[in-house]
Amino acid sequence: RCFYEQKILQKTFGEWKEQWTVCREKQLSLRADNHYRQLLLNLIFKAWRAYVCQQQGKRNKYYVAESHAKKQTILRTWQHWLVFVDVQRTEHKLQSVALAFRERSCLRISWAVWRRQHYQKCSGHKMNILALQYWAQSLQFRAWLQWRELYLYTQNEKQKDIRAVTHHQHWELRRCMGAWLGYLSLQRVKKCQNELAQEFHWSRMLRRCFTDWQLSWECRRRLHAHQRDLEKQAARIALWRVFAHWRHYVLCVEEAQQCELAEKHYKCHLLVLRKFWNCWKSCL
Numbered sequence: 001r002c003f004y005e006q007k008i009l010q011k012t013f014g015e016w017k018e019q020w021t022v023c024r025e026k027q028l029s030l031r032a033d034n035h036y037r038q039l040l041l042n043l044i045f046k047a048w049r050a051y052v053c054q055q056q057g058k059r060n061k062y063y064v065a066e067s068h069a070k071k072q073t074i075l076r077t078w079q080h081w082l083v084f085v086d087v088q089r090t091e092h093k094l095q096s097v098a099l100a101f102r103e104r105s106c107l108r109i110s111w112a113v114w115r116r117q118h119y120q121k122c123s124g125h126k127m128n129i130l131a132l133q134y135w136a137q138s139l140q141f142r143a144w145l146q147w148r149e150l151y152l153y154t155q156n157e158k159q160k161d162i163r164a165v166t167h168h169q170h171w172e173l174r175r176c177m178g179a180w181l182g183y184l185s186l187q188r189v190k191k192c193q194n195e196l197a198q199e200f201h202w203s204r205m206l207r208r209c210f211t212d213w214q215l216s217w218e219c220r221r222r223l224h225a226h227q228r229d230l231e232k233q234a235a236r237i238a239l240w241r242v243f244a245h246w247r248h249y250v251l252c253v254e255e256a257q258q259c260e261l262a263e264k265h266y267k268c269h270l271l272v273l274r275k276f277w278n279c280w281k282s283c284l
Contacts, residue, residue, distance in 0.1 A: 003210055014199065025188070036177065047166060058155070065144075072140065076133065083129060087122070094118060227284065234277065241266075 098111060098118075245266060249259055 003206065006206065010199075010202065014195075017195070021191070025184075028184070032177075032180070036173075039173065043166065043169065047162070050162065054155075054158070061151070065147075069144070076136070080129070080133065087125070091118075091122065 098114060101111070245263070248262075252259060
């Protein structure tokens with residue numbers, strides 16, 4: 001019964017241990033999945049943050065370029081307005097001088113010729129100013145187009161580099177995950193083999209102990225039976241001797257002294273026999 005209870009406890013403990021290992025493996029797999037999801041979310045968040053920072057940088061650069069262009073246009077307009085004011089001042093001065101000269105000399109023909117020439121000069125000067133302005137604007141527009149092309153090229157190169165880095169990181173993560181899963185499967189196989197070997201060892205030890213106990217129990221049972229047989233035989237011998245002594249006492253009443261001596265001798269003999277019997281019994 002004890003051996004049966006031990007075997008039941010061992011089977012129950014083995015089943016509980018298997019259930020515990022299965023639950024532990026499920027927990028580890030769930031933790032691995034959660035860790036992998038968190039890592040993917042972290043990478044996605046980092047990529048999104050880099051993209052947002054890149055977009056903000058683009059917007060800031062665009063705002064800076066737009067503000068620079070506005071400042072340049074305002075500066076050109078201010079320069080043109082200053083030139084126009086200077087021209088107007090010179091024209092007013094010339095007009096005032098011409099009027100004074102006309103009033104002084106009253107030469108209308110000369111005044112008309114000079115006025116026509118001055119108008120031609122002013123128109124030519126204005127045309128030159130407009131041509132210079134158009135040439136400067138065209139140069140600035142070409143420079144802005146070149147800068148824009150270079151900026152777009154650098155941004156595309158950066159995006160390609162970022163995509164390559166993310167692809168390499170994903171590939172490394174997949175490789176590490178595969179290696180980790182292989183290691184887990186190998187550890188599970190090793191654990192199962194160790195558990196089977198330990199269970200076989202325990203069953204073998206229990207079987208050996210049970211056989212040893214059975215042999216010792218059989219030996220003890222035989223010794224007890226032999227001891228009981230010896231006790232019965234000793235009791236029979238004692239009864240037979242008592243009966244023989246009684247018969248001798250009944251037949252030989254006249255020999256009282258001899259009987260007494262014989263009885264004393266018999267008592268001494270019995271004492272000695274009892275002493276040796278107890279010694280033999282204790283030794284046994």
